[in-house]
Amino acid sequence: MNSENDLKATKVVEHMMEHDLFSQWLGIKVMEIKEGFSKITMTIRKEMINGLGIIHGGVAFSMADSAFAFACNNRNVLSVALDTSINFLKPVHVDDILIAEAKELHNGRSTGLYHITITNQHNHVVAVFKGTCYRTNKTLI
Amino acid sequence: MNSENDLKATKVVEHMMEHDLFSQWLGIKVMEIKEGFSKITMTIRKEMINGLGIIHGGVAFSMADSAFAFACNNRNVLSVALDTSINFLKPVHVDDILIAEAKELHNGRSTGLYHITITNQHNHVVAVFKGTCYRTNKTLI
Amino acid sequence: MNSENDLKATKVVEHMMEHDLFSQWLGIKVMEIKEGFSKITMTIRKEMINGLGIIHGGVAFSMADSAFAFACNNRNVLSVALDTSINFLKPVHVDDILIAEAKELHNGRSTGLYHITITNQHNHVVAVFKGTCYRTNKTLI
Amino acid sequence: MNSENDLKATKVVEHMMEHDLFSQWLGIKVMEIKEGFSKITMTIRKEMINGLGIIHGGVAFSMADSAFAFACNNRNVLSVALDTSINFLKPVHVDDILIAEAKELHNGRSTGLYHITITNQHNHVVAVFKGTCYRTNKTLI
Numbered sequence: 320m321n322s323e324n325d326l327k328a329t330k331v332v333e334h335m336m337e338h339d340l341f342s343q344w345l346g347i348k349v350m351e352i353k354e355g356f357s358k359i360t361m362t363i364r365k366e367m368i369n370g371l372g373i374i375h376g377g378v379a380f381s382m383a384d385s386a387f388a389f390a391c392n393n394r395n396v397l398s399v400a401l402d403t404s405i406n407f408l409k410p411v412h413v414d415d416i417l418i419a420e421a422k423e424l425h426n427g428r429s430t431g432l433y434h435i436t437i438t439n440q441h442n443h444v445v446a447v448f449k450g451t452c453y454r455t456n457k458t459l460i
Numbered sequence: 461m462n463s464e465n466d467l468k469a470t471k472v473v474e475h476m477m478e479h480d481l482f483s484q485w486l487g488i489k490v491m492e493i494k495e496g497f498s499k500i501t502m503t504i505r506k507e508m509i510n511g512l513g514i515i516h517g518g519v520a521f522s523m524a525d526s527a528f529a530f531a532c533n534n535r536n537v538l539s540v541a542l543d544t545s546i547n548f549l550k551p552v553h554v555d556d557i558l559i560a561e562a563k564e565l566h567n568g569r570s571t572g573l574y575h576i577t578i579t580n581q582h583n584h585v586v587a588v589f590k591g592t593c594y595r596t597n598k599t600l601i
Numbered sequence: 602m603n604s605e606n607d608l609k610a611t612k613v614v615e616h617m618m619e620h621d622l623f624s625q626w627l628g629i630k631v632m633e634i635k636e637g638f639s640k641i642t643m644t645i646r647k648e649m650i651n652g653l654g655i656i657h658g659g660v661a662f663s664m665a666d667s668a669f670a671f672a673c674n675n676r677n678v679l680s681v682a683l684d685t686s687i688n689f690l691k692p693v694h695v696d697d698i699l700i701a702e703a704k705e706l707h708n709g710r711s712t713g714l715y716h717i718t719i720t721n722q723h724n725h726v727v728a729v730f731k732g733t734c735y736r737t738n739k740t741l742i
Numbered sequence: 743m744n745s746e747n748d749l750k751a752t753k754v755v756e757h758m759m760e761h762d763l764f765s766q767w768l769g770i771k772v773m774e775i776k777e778g779f780s781k782i783t784m785t786i787r788k789e790m791i792n793g794l795g796i797i798h799g800g801v802a803f804s805m806a807d808s809a810f811a812f813a814c815n816n817r818n819v820l821s822v823a824l825d826t827s828i829n830f831l832k833p834v835h836v837d838d839i840l841i842a843e844a845k846e847l848h849n850g851r852s853t854g855l856y857h858i859t860i861t862n863q864h865n866h867v868v869a870v871f872k873g874t875c876y877r878t879n880k881t882l883i
Contacts, residue, residue, distance in 0.1 A: 334511070335510075335511030335512070336511060337511070338509075338510075338511045338512075338513065339509070339510045339511035339516070340506060340507045340508070340509050340510075341507060341508050341509060341510055341515075341516035341518065341519060342510070342511070342516070344507050365481060366481045366482060366485050367481070367482050368479075368480070368481050368482060369476075369479075369480050369481075369482055369483065369526075369529065370475070370476030370477060370478070370479045370480035370483070370529065370600075371476070371479075371529075371538070371600075372479065374482075375480070375482035375483070375522060375525065375526075376522075376525045376529075376541050376544065377482065377518060377519075377521050377522025377523075377525045377526070378482060378518075378522070380518050380521045380522070380525070380544075381516060381517075381518025381519070381521065381522065382518075384516065384517045384518045384521070385510075385516075385518070388510065388511065388512075388517075397512070399548070400517050400548050401547065401548065402545065402546075402547050403517065403521075403545065403546055403547075403548075404543065404544065404545035404546075405543075405544055405545075406542065406543050407540070407541050407542065407544075459511075459512075
């Protein structure tokens with residue numbers, strides 16, 4: 320169902336992704352955008368590991384945070400992250416292929432709440448992320 | 461006060477940092493390590509921005525998560541992050557110089573709790589991070 | 602599907618509820634218990650309001666925390682709450698009838714992660730809760 | 743230092759406490775109010791225990807949430823809790839005397855961030871709470 324709103328949402332995210340140098344460094348690819356929803360993927364590289372030989376928690380967080388931004392901003396209402404949290408359920412390794420899916424739990428006028436789930440290529444959930452955003456009066460495009 | 465425990469803590473973190481390719485990419489420099497404590501710094505580069513022209517939230521999180529890891533592992537007890545959260549208080553820009561300081565609120569046998577504060581070169585707090593870890597039976601070095 | 606495990610889970614929660622004087626004061630009724638799952642209900646009373654005339658956030662948290670405890674302990678493995686968070690989405694009023702449902706996202710040997718959703722009689726989500734627990738070696742019954 | 747702002751803050755909290763039936767049931771007493779700050783106390787009673795014989799997590803949360811409300815509303819700007827979290831560090835028992843102190847980390851025009859620390863009569867920290875609020879255009883008194 321590619322409604323007009325979903326097309327607009329896709330355009331907003333294309334604009335964001337074009338300027339988002341850090342998501343580009345991470346190798347994030349957008350899979351699907353709908354109003355208040357996003358689904359993205361990335362492949363883990365060696366330069367993303369931490370001092371314990373597994374993936375740095377910040378890499379998984381960054382992926383989830385990008386999915387969050389692509390979901391909460393895509394009505395073309397500039398929204399800023401206030402409070403976010405992430406739980407790490409399974410270690411992530413080099414060459415793992417991750418998918419992050421952002422779902423909207425609340426779309427208020429002033430604030431929003433989103434849950435992002437990150438799964439690996441074995442369909443195991445490796446992390447769950449929660450994001451609260453504050454909505455400004457500005458547009459993105 | 462450079463006690464024996466603080467020297468050991470420093471050695472653990474040196475070992476971690478040597479293998480932590482993502483913290484190296486971020487440009488993290490260790491400023492001070494004590495038992496259950498860490499202080500690190502990094503300078504923001506252009507490739508760290510998001511689609512809104514400010515620093516990607518994942519970069520600030522990653523810095524705090526490194527400070528957390530350096531504090532909660534430095535008694536040479538391998539500890540894994542369970543639940544972490546971050547609040548973003550001020551935007552961070554290219555060329556900003558950040559300092560993250562990790563303090564131990566609780567050092568339990570099985571779990572630990574840490575608060576990390578990130579400040580910029582104007583001594584403004586830009587983010588506050590909270591991390592809960594689970595302690596394993598393993599050592600790092 | 603009332604498996605043996607679900608019957609055991611129900612017995613553990615009956616034992617907990619019998620001794621849980623605060624859940625009794627709240628008026629919590631258990632609706633359904635399965636392994637790693639719980640569903641409970643309560644009706645909001647006047648003595649539960651805060652200084653703004655709506656329900657005190659602590660009341661919704663307490664309900665979710667009970668649902669969390671009933672889900673994460675019901676394999677008869679004593680589990681203690683480490684880190685919990687709650688987002689408030691809609692105000693709750695006197696005479697509202699709430700239902701809290703706890704779902705298990707992760708059942709690890711040492712830790713567990715649960716999401717609890719609270720809905721009102723109009724089937725609106727009023728709060729979402731996240732709980733991380735640490736598992737001890739003790740039993741409850 | 744009892745500035746005019748602190749006197750106004752005290753009046754706002756007196757008004758809140760007068761209508762806050764749940765904080766009254768908990769037995770909360772206000773110890774000190776300053777602009778953006780609150781300190782309260784309560785004594786744990788038998789009807790506050792959970793099914794494990796210690797204090798229900800919801801009781802500690804409720805106390806912290808009251809301290810949060812008294813701090814974040816006391817400039818007479820009605821503020822609503824968005825996202826709150828609590829970490830439980832030590833069990834609380836019947837007859838324990840708790841003190842909760844709320845400190846303001848951020849006082850923004852649209853949002854605020856507060857840390858609340860709960861200590862017992864032995865000066866041990868039993869729980870730490872974090873609260874993000876959204877500021878409305880309304881006043882309380």
